[in-house]
Amino acid sequence: MSTKTKKVTINDVARMAGVSKRTVSRVINGSPLVGEETRKRIENVIESVSFQPDKQARGLASKRSYLLGLVYDNPDALYIDQVQRGALSICSELGYELVVHPCKWHEPDFVDNCLKFIARSNVDGLLILPPVSESKLLAKALQDADHPYVRIASADLDDHDNIVISNERAAMAEIVEHLVELGHNNIAMITGPLHYYSSQERLGGFKTSAQKAGLTLADNHIVEGKNNYESGLACAEQLLSLPQRPSAIFANNDEMAAGVLRVAHTLGIKVPEQLSVIGFDDNLFASRVIPSLTTMRRPVEKLAMLATQKLVGHFQHDGISTKVETIVDPYLIKRESTAKPQDKGAATAT
Amino acid sequence: MSTKTKKVTINDVARMAGVSKRTVSRVINGSPLVGEETRKRIENVIESVSFQPDKQARGLASKRSYLLGLVYDNPDALYIDQVQRGALSICSELGYELVVHPCKWHEPDFVDNCLKFIARSNVDGLLILPPVSESKLLAKALQDADHPYVRIASADLDDHDNIVISNERAAMAEIVEHLVELGHNNIAMITGPLHYYSSQERLGGFKTSAQKAGLTLADNHIVEGKNNYESGLACAEQLLSLPQRPSAIFANNDEMAAGVLRVAHTLGIKVPEQLSVIGFDDNLFASRVIPSLTTMRRPVEKLAMLATQKLVGHFQHDGISTKVETIVDPYLIKRESTAKPQDKGAATAT
DNA sequence: TTGTATGCGTTATCAC
DNA sequence: GTGATAACGCATACAA
Secondary structure, rough: OOOOOOOOOOOHHHHHOOOOOOOHHHHHHOOOOOOOOHHHHHHHHHHHHOOOOOOOHHHHHHOOOOOEEEEEOOOOOHHHHHHHHHHHHHHHOOOEEEEEEEEOOOOOOHHHHHHHHHHHHHOEEEEOOOOOOHHHHHHHHHOOOOOOOEEEEOOOOOOOOOOOEEEEHHHHHHHHHHHHHHHHOOEEEEEOOOOOOHHHHHHHHHHHHHHHHOOOHHHHHHHOOOOOOOHHHHHHHHHHHOOOOOOEEEOOOOEEEHHHHHHHHHHHHOOOOOHHHHHHHHHHHHHOOOOOEEEEEEEEHHHHHHHHHHHHHOOOOOOOOOOOOOOOEEEOOOOOOOOOOOOOOOOOOO | OOOOOOOOHHHOOOOOOHHHHHHHHHHHOOOOOHHHHHHHHHHHHHOOOOOOOHHOOOHHHOOOOOOOEEEEOOOOOOOHHHHHHHHHHHHHHHOOEEEEEEEOOOOOHHHHHHHHHHHHHHOOOEEEEOOOHHHHHHHHHHOOOOEEHHHHHHOOOOOOOEEEEEEEEHHHHHHHHHHHHHOOOOOOEOOOOOOOOHHHHHHHHHHHHHHHHHOOOOHHEEEEOOOOOHHHHHHHHHHHHHOOOOEEEEEOHHHHHHHHHHHHHHHHHOOOOOOOOEOOOOHHHOOOOOOOOEEEOHHHHHHHHHHHHHHHHHOOOOOOOOOOEEEOOEEEOOOOOOOOOOOOOOOOOO
8 A cells, every 4th residue: 555645845835834935945945034933933844744845846946956976987896885875974964866877987988978977867066986086088078068076086186176185195105114114125016007196196105105214126126017916916926036025015906915915825925924915995805815914995985975075065055164175094904914024035834 | 168058958959840849758758649750850850969858857747757776785785886887787778877875774764764765866766785675674665655666685575576586596506516516415504694585595595405415414514604704703613613524614605705714724724625615795805815715696787787677667668678587596606615525634734 | 034926848738 | 640838846036
């Protein structure tokens, strides 16, 4: 049996409160031009019949949909849930909904695809996750079309109204510090693809921090990976077959760090006794592998919340704190894969 | 510089085609009551100005939002991306968008929370993922309110119009078969929480298949876990300290299987030589752990696609194939963690 | 401080 | 087959 009750509209509320719907509208939208007593009366009615203004109608009349779009393309998107929850915690507070748009940002019609998404969904603005957030083309297209957006990224590559940044240089400093504290002075790095700003940022941070710590970085201790498991394997093989084998390897993400663990296992190199490994992301499996992985975690949910606030601030100028943070720091999760370096002589039996 | 062009409306199209907007509307909605020639003309205009009917206006007039809601609560939601892509591949074909609603289905106001979500977002229907899909309360509430929904689940617990099922009994048969083929006859199982239908389904399937294969299942070889890593550890410790230690363990999900691997490692039990381990889900880390995990994978994307088709079929009776599959089979991914059982005597050195 | 009138872009009713 | 015209629920110039 259906208990669906006919929707109560602004007219009903107006009638019940004995005012015109214009006044009800004012109350809904928080206009100050309403008598205190009138407002109270109307608010009571709204409360008692649990009236909710219709998003469709509202949007049609005001040119706003109260929908936010989430653009992403991380295939191993473990984050996606955290992002969605973070964004929605702000959204629901402000009366917005989140419409998702997974995409393939390497395909030629990618920008067009996003533009079409905006056109057909009428989203008021876009939240853009890495790595898509690094796309200049998309940003440019959105600016040209005056479409509000905020990107979540690892480098400072936009006006601070349009971006929230994870400070990955600071992250690298923390990583180097951790390794140096443990006594490592022979550190290698598997970078991500260097056409990514995020990869450059981390490499830059790594170099700077290493230098500050008085470490010398051999050129062949820095190799470029592809941010996937397979390339982690390849790079690890390369690094671990070096005559002067590093005592610690930082991999640009956990996927590649898992590759390092695998190769070390195959070669009989013990982690962390003979080799320390650090990843980045704190993926689901980081705490599950053996040994569990020391890694950097970004405050993903917070990033999403900040980005959402910032985005809504673009087109709604009430109830929103004007200034929201732009830069947040990742933090190190210390686990089993890092330790003091030991003599890396013959691999001793189990 | 903004290149935002004024939106072209149905009126523009009507004017350009020299007809009334009612006729254009007919064409848009595929009404048969339009002259062949008129239709062609209108379609051409629509094409040439790339007109897209406005969702808001459409919704306001027709009581439909062209939005679908996605309700889920999987904290380790690796699936969520696959689900969203699967659902959207159908959605975009049909002109729908996907609005996400992560929730906490164990909180008391959960059902109410979902109902409110529907009310404020105006979604036309709900896609419900496991484990939320097992909630009787939600299903009942939706039926009572006449809200279309489709759940994705592991057991046949609803009218086939409202559900898409992953056949997990068949999955268990495949698992048992695999182990038997390898020569195991001493198999243990770590179930999920037995108040889940999915857990019961798998346990039932396991027992049935084992019996068919002529295996005897010791009572103490079946322990109930909580589907998380920690309980995987606990259950594994219990099973592996048994005098008659099993030669193979099936864990209800990969998280718990990872726990088994960890305990085996700690106890010096070699996997797969002395112990075979099978998980369920093919989580991101299943292929990354050492040894990589043999596990069952559900065709998640396909499930999502079927569910979406089914859902849209509830309120749109054209352009949709009426009958879509209801049951799909998971399949076994064989990796390193399963092998022939060997003598489990003294642990031999590496 | 409050109300009137009009419009947003579609669908739906009914007449032609 | 086709076309005026009235909803749909809300916001907003403009009045009062």
